[in-house]
Amino acid sequence: MFPLPIYLYVELGAFIVSVLTYRSLKGTAFRLFPLFLFFIVMVELTARYLVQVLQYHQNAWLYNISTTLEFVFYAYVFSLTLRDPTFKKMTLRFMAFYPILVLLNLSFIQGFMQFHSYTIVLGSMFMVIFCCLFFYELLLNPLEGELRKVPMFWIGTGILFFYLGDLSFDLLFNLLKNDATGRNLFQSINNNLILILYSCFIIAFLCQRSLRKSLSH
Amino acid sequence: MPKESPEIIITLIAGTSTLLLLGALMISFLFLYRKRHRRLLQERQQLKLSYERELLKSQLEIQEQTFRQISQEIHDNIGQVLSLAKLNLATMDPSHLPNLEQKISDSKKLVSQAIYDLRNLSHGLSTDYITDLGLARAIEHELEMVRKSGDYETLFECDGKSYSLDKQQELIIYRMIQETLNNIIKHAASQKIIIHLRYRPEELTLSIIDNGKGFDLTPITDNSSFGLGIKNMHNRARLIGAGFQISSTLEEGTSVTISLPVGTPIT
Numbered sequence: 001m002f003p004l005p006i007y008l009y010v011e012l013g014a015f016i017v018s019v020l021t022y023r024s025l026k027g028t029a030f031r032l033f034p035l036f037l038f039f040i041v042m043v044e045l046t047a048r049y050l051v052q053v054l055q056y057h058q059n060a061w062l063y064n065i066s067t068t069l070e071f072v073f074y075a076y077v078f079s080l081t082l083r084d085p086t087f088k089k090m091t092l093r094f095m096a097f098y099p100i101l102v103l104l105n106l107s108f109i110q111g112f113m114q115f116h117s118y119t120i121v122l123g124s125m126f127m128v129i130f131c132c133l134f135f136y137e138l139l140l141n142p143l144e145g146e147l148r149k150v151p152m153f154w155i156g157t158g159i160l161f162f163y164l165g166d167l168s169f170d171l172l173f174n175l176l177k178n179d180a181t182g183r184n185l186f187q188s189i190n191n192n193l194i195l196i197l198y199s200c201f202i203i204a205f206l207c208q209r210s211l212r213k214s215l216s217h
Numbered sequence: 218m219p220k221e222s223p224e225i226i227i228t229l230i231a232g233t234s235t236l237l238l239l240g241a242l243m244i245s246f247l248f249l250y251r252k253r254h255r256r257l258l259q260e261r262q263q264l265k266l267s268y269e270r271e272l273l274k275s276q277l278e279i280q281e282q283t284f285r286q287i288s289q290e291i292h293d294n295i296g297q298v299l300s301l302a303k304l305n306l307a308t309m310d311p312s313h314l315p316n317l318e319q320k321i322s323d324s325k326k327l328v329s330q331a332i333y334d335l336r337n338l339s340h341g342l343s344t345d346y347i348t349d350l351g352l353a354r355a356i357e358h359e360l361e362m363v364r365k366s367g368d369y370e371t372l373f374e375c376d377g378k379s380y381s382l383d384k385q386q387e388l389i390i391y392r393m394i395q396e397t398l399n400n401i402i403k404h405a406a407s408q409k410i411i412i413h414l415r416y417r418p419e420e421l422t423l424s425i426i427d428n429g430k431g432f433d434l435t436p437i438t439d440n441s442s443f444g445l446g447i448k449n450m451h452n453r454a455r456l457i458g459a460g461f462q463i464s465s466t467l468e469e470g471t472s473v474t475i476s477l478p479v480g481t482p483i484t
Contacts, residue, residue, distance in 0.1 A: 135247050147251055157244055164240045168232030175225050182226055189233055 007194040014198040024212035029080035071123040117173035124163040131160040151204040158200025275392035302327035377416030405429025
C-alpha cells in the first residue's frame with residue numbers, strides 16, 4: 001500500500017488544507033469540501049488496500065459510487081455558485097436525475113461490477129457545461145475583482161481540465177479496457193489531471209481564506 | 218494477451234490534447250476579456266474623474282470671474298451712483314425749495330439705479346444662473362457686462378429654436394466663452410465682439426469673433442503658457458464631446474468656434 005502515489009498525497013493535502021481553512025469555508029459554497037475530500041481520500045485508500053493487500057481487483061463498484069457522488073457534489077457546488085435561475089435549475093435537476101440514470105445504467109446496461117463509463121461520459125459533459133456556464137457568468141460580471149483571487153474560478157478550472165482530459169478515455173473506454181498501453185497512458189494522464197484538480201482546490205481554499213481575511217479587516 | 222491498437226492510442230492522445238487545449242483557450246480568453254474590460258472600466262473611470270475635476274475647476278473659475286465682475290461693478294458703478302446720491306443728500310439746502318425737490322428726485326433715481334444694478338449683480342452670484350437663465354441669456358448677460366465697460370461694441374446673434382443642453386455641458390461652454398472674452402479683453406485690442414449662437418437639431422455652434430489685432434497660431438503647438446490656455450480650452454471641448462476651432466489673421470481679428478453635436482435636443 002505504501003509508498004502512496006503523488007496524486008494521493010495531493011488529495012490528502014487538499015483535504016488537510018480544507019480542514020485548516022474550514023473557518024473561512026463555513027457559510028460558503030465550499031463548506032462541504034472537507035467532508036467530500038475525506039470521502040475521496042478514503043475511497044482511494046480503500047481501493048488501494050483492496051487491490052494491493054487483499055488482491056481484490058474487482059473495485060469498479062467502489063469507483064461507481066465515488067464518481068457518482070463526485071458529480072452530484074460538484075453540481076451542488078455549482079448550484080450554489082451560479083446566479084442565473086435557469087442555470088441553477090439545471091444543476092439541481094442534474095443532482096436529482098443523475099444518480100437515477102447511473103442506477104438504471106448499472107442495473108440494465110453495464111452492470112454493477114463494471115465501470116459505468118456511459119454515465120461517466122454524460123456526467124463529465126455536464127461538468128464541462130457547468131464550468132462553461134460559470135465562466136460565462138464571470139464574463140458577464142467582470143467586477144468581481146481579480147480572477148486569480150476568485151476561489152470558484154480555481155474550482156471551475158480544476159474541474160474543467162479534469163473532465164475535459166478524461167473525456168477522451170471515457171469515450172474510448174470500451175475499446176481501451178483491454179489495451180494495456182491505453183490503460184497505462186490513461187493512468188498517467190489521469191494522475192496528472194488529479195494533481196491539477198486538487199492543486200486547484202488547494203489554491204481555491206487559500207484564496208477563500210485570504211478573501212475572508214480581507215473582508216474582516 | 219490484450220490486443221493493442223496504436224490508432225486508438227493516437228486518438229486518445231489527440232482527443233485529450235485537443236480538449237485540454239480547448240480548456241486552456243477558454244481560460245486564456247476569460248483572462249484576456251476580463252483584463253481588457255477592467256482596463257476599459259479604469260479608463261472610463263479616469264475620464265469621469267477628469268471630467269468632474271474640469272467641471273469643478275470651471276465652476277470655481279466662473280465664480281472667481283463673477284466675483285471680479287461684482288467687485289468691479291460695485292466700485293465703478295454702484296459705488297459711484299451711491300456716492301453721487303450721498304453727495305446730493307449732503308448738499309441739500311432746505312431753504313432752497315425748488316433745488317431741494319430736484320435733489321430729492323435725483324437721489325431717488327440714483328438709489329433706484331443702485332437697487333436695479335444690485336439686483337442684476339445678485340443674479341450672477343451663483344453658477345446655477347447659467348442653467349436658470351439658459352445658455353443664450355447667460356451669454357447675453359456676459360456680453361452686456363463687457364459692453365458696459367464702455368470699451369467694446371458687442372453683438373449677440375442667436376439662430377434656431379433653442380433647447381437645453383446637459384447642465385455640465387452648458388457650464389463648460391459658458392466658461393469657455395468667459396475665457397475667450399477675457400483673452401479678447403486682455404490681448405486682442407479690439408473694438409467689436411460678436412457672439413453667434415446657432416441651434417441646429419444635430420449640432421449647437423457657437424462663434425466668438427473679434428476685430429482685434431489677431432495673433433500667430435504657431436506658438437500654440439509649443440508648450441508656451443500662451444499655447445497652454447488654448448490647449449486647456451481644447452481639452453475642455455473634448456471632455457464634453459465638442460469640437461474647438463480657432464482661426465486668426467494678423468490685424469484682422471480672431472474667431473473661436475465651438476461645435477457640440479446634440480443627440481436628442483431637450484426642448
